[in-house]
Amino acid sequence: MSLTRAQVEAIAHLARLEITEAQMPVYVDSLxxxxxFVEHLSAADTSGVEPMAHPLSDQVQRLRVDEVTEADQHExxxxxxxxxxxxxxxxxxxIE
Amino acid sequence: MSLHTLTVAELAAGLRARRxxxxxxxxxxxxxxxxxxxxxxxxxxxxxxRALADARAADEQLARGEGGPLTGVPIAHxxxxxxxxxxxTCASKMLSNFVAPYDATVVERWRAAGTVLLxxxxxxxxxxxxxxxxxxxxxxxxxxxxxxxxxxxxGGSAAAVSACLAPAASGTDxxxxxxxxxxxxxxxxxxxxxxxxxxxxxIAFASSLDQGGVLTRSAEDAALLLKLMAGFDRxxxxxxxxxxxxxxxxxxxxxxxxxxxxxxxxxxxxxxxGVGTLVQDAIEALRxxxxxxxxVSLPALPLSVPTYYVVAPAECSSNLxxxxxxxxxxxxxxxxxxxxxxxxxxxxxxxxxxxxRIMTGTYVLxxxxxDAYYLKAQKVRQLIAADFERAFRDVDVVIGxxxxxxxxxxxxxxxxxxxxxxNDIYTIGANLAGxxxxxxxCGFVNExxxxxxxxxxxxxxxxxxxxxxxxxxxxxxxxxWHRRVPPGYA
Numbered sequence: 139m140s141l142t143r144a145q146v147e148a149i150a151h152l153a154r155l156e157i158t159e160a161q162m163p164v165y166v167d168s169l170x171x172x173x174x175f176v177e178h179l180s181a182a183d184t185s186g187v188e189p190m191a192h193p194l195s196d197q198v199q200r201l202r203v204d205e206v207t208e209a210d211q212h213e214x215x216x217x218x219x220x221x222x223x224x225x226x227x228x229x230x231x232x233i234e
Numbered sequence: 235m236s237l238h239t240l241t242v243a244e245l246a247a248g249l250r251a252r253r254x255x256x257x258x259x260x261x262x263x264x265x266x267x268x269x270x271x272x273x274x275x276x277x278x279x280x281x282x283x284r285a286l287a288d289a290r291a292a293d294e295q296l297a298r299g300e301g302g303p304l305t306g307v308p309i310a311h312x313x314x315x316x317x318x319x320x321x322x323t324c325a326s327k328m329l330s331n332f333v334a335p336y337d338a339t340v341v342e343r344w345r346a347a348g349t350v351l352l353x354x355x356x357x358x359x360x361x362x363x364x365x366x367x368x369x370x371x372x373x374x375x376x377x378x379x380x381x382x383x384x385x386x387x388x389g390g391s392a393a394a395v396s397a398c399l400a401p402a403a404s405g406t407d408x409x410x411x412x413x414x415x416x417x418x419x420x421x422x423x424x425x426x427x428x429x430x431x432x433x434x435x436x437i438a439f440a441s442s443l444d445q446g447g448v449l450t451r452s453a454e455d456a457a458l459l460l461k462l463m464a465g466f467d468r469x470x471x472x473x474x475x476x477x478x479x480x481x482x483x484x485x486x487x488x489x490x491x492x493x494x495x496x497x498x499x500x501x502x503x504x505x506x507x508g509v510g511t512l513v514q515d516a517i518e519a520l521r522x523x524x525x526x527x528x529x530v531s532l533p534a535l536p537l538s539v540p541t542y543y544v545v546a547p548a549e550c551s552s553n554l555x556x557x558x559x560x561x562x563x564x565x566x567x568x569x570x571x572x573x574x575x576x577x578x579x580x581x582x583x584x585x586x587x588x589x590x591r592i593m594t595g596t597y598v599l600x601x602x603x604x605d606a607y608y609l610k611a612q613k614v615r616q617l618i619a620a621d622f623e624r625a626f627r628d629v630d631v632v633i634g635x636x637x638x639x640x641x642x643x644x645x646x647x648x649x650x651x652x653x654x655x656x657n658d659i660y661t662i663g664a665n666l667a668g669x670x671x672x673x674x675x676c677g678f679v680n681e682x683x684x685x686x687x688x689x690x691x692x693x694x695x696x697x698x699x700x701x702x703x704x705x706x707x708x709x710x711x712x713x714x715w716h717r718r719v720p721p722g723y724a
Binding site for chain 1: 331333335411427428429442443458468471472474529534537539540541542544551555558559560561562564569570571572573574575576577578580581582584586589590592594596597598600607608609610611612613614616617619650651652655666667668696723
């Protein structure tokens with residue numbers, strides 16, 4: 139196993155994913171296999187190679203004038219929200 | 235004449251000539267969907283009311299001699315494309331209640347061309363899979379053999395078009411998700427150049443690899459539909475501002491003079507011999523029509539799968555952080571606090587494969603591992619792109635199989651993620667290098683008394699869609715593979 143249970147628990151926490159007790163060994167196993175598999179890359183000679191930043195080498199990020207282009211549609215968008223009041227998204231109390 | 239086996243081009247011509255109405259056509263397809271879609275599990279949502287309204291409007295336009303190039307032609311969209319006012323699930327529990335508040339650019343453009351929306355097709359959850367078995371709505375079955383997978387992740391689109399439940403459907407391709415299902419169901423599947431088709435409203439998986447495209451019955455249909463969906467869109471920051479050629483007009487370009495490169499690394503020990511023979515036969519057919527054929531070597535290509543399984547999960551872990559149980563999507567019951575809300579909403583809302591990829595991505599991006607995995611993969615990606623670039627100095631297109639085997643049985647590869655990942659060994663390279671690629675039918679192998687489709691893949695330089703489509707079209711003029719319909723669906 140290239141990953142320990144503690145490592146997988148830490149990853150799950152960073153990723154904000156609850157993993158059930160029953161599923162944890164399955165993830166330790168499969169994630170270890172994936173990490174072992176991608177280890178193959180370490181054998182490739184990449185000295186002097188620049189990491190790819192964009193699949194089309196001549197592309198640059200476009201800029202635009204900083205002006206409002208979107209209409210306010212928050213009521214429509216918030217129809218998909220689990221809990222809303224007065225145009226605000228509701229979450230459990232964050233500060234006691 | 236059975237309407238459902240006609241191509242988009244034939245249907246559009248028939249509608250313009252008023253040989254049949256859009257309403258008749260739409261009712262015909264809706265009837266087939268009602269009868270045949272459940273056994274395949276090809277659709278997540280059938281938009282019958284919307285389709286009938288679209289069809290009536292199309293008929294009125296046609297009666298007035300108005301309308302666009304595809305007015306009245308029914309189509310289906312992969313359920314990864316946002317459709318205003320219609321459920322858009324990405325085949326995930328996370329989005330099982332999500333009604334998109336706007337149209338994706340692809341949806342908007344096909345609609346502006348006059349198409350009629352039949353429904354939203356099933357897929358692997360968040361497009362993560364090669365067999366359409368990770369869907370929250372259950373696996374899709376292959377119309378050529380119901381015990382086998384249709385490929386993935388655009389498996390519902392593939393099954394729907396292959397079974398003649400829709401004349402064409404959209405798909406997305408991050409590592410082969412259009413081409414591999416097209417190969418496994420005997421369709422034409424085109425993944426355009428990265429940036430050619432807008433990603434706006436296409437739910438993101440891996441943003442540097444994702445590209446929208448089409449699954450059709452012919453290269454001509456792919457040309458027609460690509461022309462209508464491609465082009466610059468300011469709402470997608472990686473959309474490329476390059477003019478869209480007339481792909482349909484360029485289909486007539488002959489094969490004579492075409493320089494074909496056969497990818498040595500694709501005819502490896504992992505390739506099923508029957509598949510390899512059919513692809514070689516197809517290459518020979520191109521040669522007899524005047525193409526010159528030589529072997530090319532892409533030595534870094536065997537590293538494409540491990541490269542992909544660093545880059546794609548890394549980008550997915552970032553993209554899928556937006557699903558937080560706060561603004562849209564699934565929320566757990568009675569969260570204790572905000573952390574509990576995040577963790578349980580995501581833990582419950584995502585399926586196993588999606589969670590596996592988010593965690594893989596989180597790991598390879600985490601402190602101390604970033605250089606060893608992510609940066610290393612982006613360097614190997616450069617080597618893979620350079621291999622293609624070198625090959626394209628001497629040849630116009632490179633050719634090989636689309637998938638190492640024909641469709642496999644449901645459940646055959648679900649126990650080990652690596653076995654499943656290796657299905658995409660021939661398709662991932664084009665995504666890593668941002669290149670356009672197409673899969674076209676090139677024959678059948680018989681397994682267990684059933685004919686199973688085999689696809690051949692062509693990859694070209696950036697923005698060479700015209701050439702890929704014309705080569706495919708010329709091949710389809712001399713072959714009949716793409717005209718075959720699965721038994722029981724004719």
